[in-house]
Amino acid sequence: MAKPEENRIIASSLSYAYPDAGKNAVDGVTMRVRNGEFLAILGHNGSGKSTLAKLFNALYVPTNGTVWVCGLDTRDDDLVFDIRQHAGMVFQNPDNQIVATVVEEDVAFGLENNGVEPKEIRVRIDEALAAVNMTKYAKKAPHMLSGGQKQRVAIAGVLAMKPDVIILDESTAMLDPSGRAEVMNTVHRLNKEEGISVVIITHYMGEAATADYVIVMDEGKIALSGTPREVFTKVDTVRALGLDVPPMTDLAHMLRADGLDVRADVLTVDEMVEEVCRLSSSI
């Protein structure tokens, strides 16, 4: 049995059906998010991955099964606000999750809701904005920012609440490549330096490839899981699930199909370079 002190989130036989929906959007999922882990949940649209994320934050309550967030059962009404403080959530559309008309006021929003003292709010805002490199935008209006900057403000708002887990529900889907890089670099840094567990929901393979562990959802169930290397090596299975593999993994797959002896679990350009070097010297 998974112990709560080693795991930030534990889901056990978790199911959720939307009201009036015939079938479960999430269907019997058992999984966990370890302390300090960077987890990616992949899946095509409608695979249940976003629903799963919302179960981790007590935005949805399980139809069946249980989710514990830092040992707290999300079905318990009295724990809802504790849970949301432990597991912060960043959403998809940068325009639809910023509440206030000034950046720092927005970062303060969650703290104000939780009745934190104004002096303490000030300190935490400054820390959070510094952690996402947005200090100099503290007094700006959100609509003047780029998409990546808006998402970093949203991350700061979550960070100010000192969470144990940050869940990014397709938070890079609407960004351009530089915005995506900004967000990914930020959460990776928070993961490494602050030890905050990160769950990213995404359909960008490049992002999933940087995670410690990958879960692929399909039809509400876990279809595949493992390290990025283990998962992406199964090129055909991943494709059948409506997803891509990183281009270099795809290239390795094609080369192997042509009878060349390259590793199947190549993920990056550098790894492919090494493989080519090995090929040219070994024969």
Next chain:
Amino acid sequence: MLKDITLGQYFPGDSAIHRMDPRMKLILTIVYIVGVFMVSNLPGYLLALAFLYLVVRISGIKFSYLVKGVKPLRFIILFTFVLNLFFVQGETPIFSLGFFTLTKEALNNAIFFALRLVFLVMGTSVLTLTTSPVQLTDGLERLMHPLQRFHFPAHELAMMMTIALRFIPTLLEETDKIQKAQMARGADFESGNLLARAKAMIPLLVPLFVSAFRRANDLAMAMEARCYRGGDHRTRLRELRYTRLDVFGALATAAFIAVVMLEGRLLG
């Protein structure tokens, strides 16, 4: 079309007026307007104008800015002027034309009413020009806070104002985009009679509403995820404190009211 709409006409600055507590500014604006409505002779209006001019000078805003603010309301002001001219019963006719007789009282009334409106607009403009929307909602929420005891939704109103302010630029941008997208499909928003034009708005309004609902939905969920649970036990980042500036402001306004009342008694 975007640039034609000036939003929350806040004029950033660091003057004494800017730094006053928004609550005090709100109260003093109301007091000033009440004062202006008590005035009923020309010297009184000159005094009101002088006071306003002084405040505007301190704030560092150009007076022409205030005048510009009155412009959009010129028709309403003209309308009340004419209305007063026709309907106020007076005893001292100036001239008559058929059924219509212009009296001195009516003319006086018309002029004063128009002037009151002008001062009403200019007075509130000083408030909105020197107070950011955030401070304004903050001030309003806190002024209305005692009313919460009588189940007046002060916090909710302030939150709604904040969200509206936050989303106005977003929705304006969206309107512009949808309009262009429909124009790319040959839509015409500019020609035709009133009915045709109203009908042409449907392809713009439906997507805009759909989008606004989706945004509302998203925002509600995001607020919930950040522990939003209404106004109870909520703290605020910024605390409002009255300073010496506010005392000065209050005294100055009180002096203005006193003079207006005295002067009214002496001359009126």
Next chain:
Amino acid sequence: MSIVIEHLNYVYMTGGPYETKALSDVNLTIHDGEFIGLIGHTGSGKSTLVQHLNGLIMPTSGRVLVDGMDLADKGTDRRAVRQRVGLVFQYPENQLFEETVEKDIAFGPKNLGLDDAEIDRRVKDAMRRVALDYDRLHERSVFELSGGQMRRVAIAGVLAMEPQVLVLDEPCAGLDPRGREEILGLIKKLHEEAGTTIVMVSHSMDDVASLADRVIVMNHGEVVMDGTPRDVFACGEELRGMGLDVPQAVLLAGKLRERGFDIPEGIYRIEEIKTEIEKIAAKGGRHA
């Protein structure tokens, strides 16, 4: 039919404190039947440029000629221009408004004043081109469809204008891999089968590399590169200097060259680099 752009300048909010130059001396000719990939980071002027192509924005100075018609000319029929140059905005599903799929797609043709039979033909044709089943979907509400289907309805709505040039602003934004593939597939088919000229704005260098036959790069409101994908992607350093990615194949080719392998310049497709690697493998250890 061609689009000619001469010395195009565009300034936002002229005279105000926020005056910004969005386009600066752009000169381009878009020829019949081309597939152009338009790239550049956010704010480089791409979106402003494409809105000039059908007269949604008018130049501050310079000219845009569509099929010889000057868009700034008072006498030019804007609707005729917008019929010839179809523009699909980013997230086009946000513009859907009609009760049914069929009515929404018919909006454009109706605005052109066509008769019912022709409108009907065009709706069916457009739905076929975006791989939506007319019989099954034409009476459905647009708001009941999946995200990918909604986007295809929106594209069909522009295709029903039967434009000769189709401009798409990031047609795949926000879609999952399957959705992307579907959209890219139908754009490719449109170009190949119907001969439609395509201008595709994209952030994905790999998509541009696999589809376009001409790549235009914008930076700070200027056209900084314009050529075949082979020529443009050969300038990997410059592209990265502008905050742009390069296709993975270009990256790999560059790194292999650094290691002393003899990879020809101008490689930008995965299939090409695969061939090169196979050559290396066949030659054996000569390079090691």
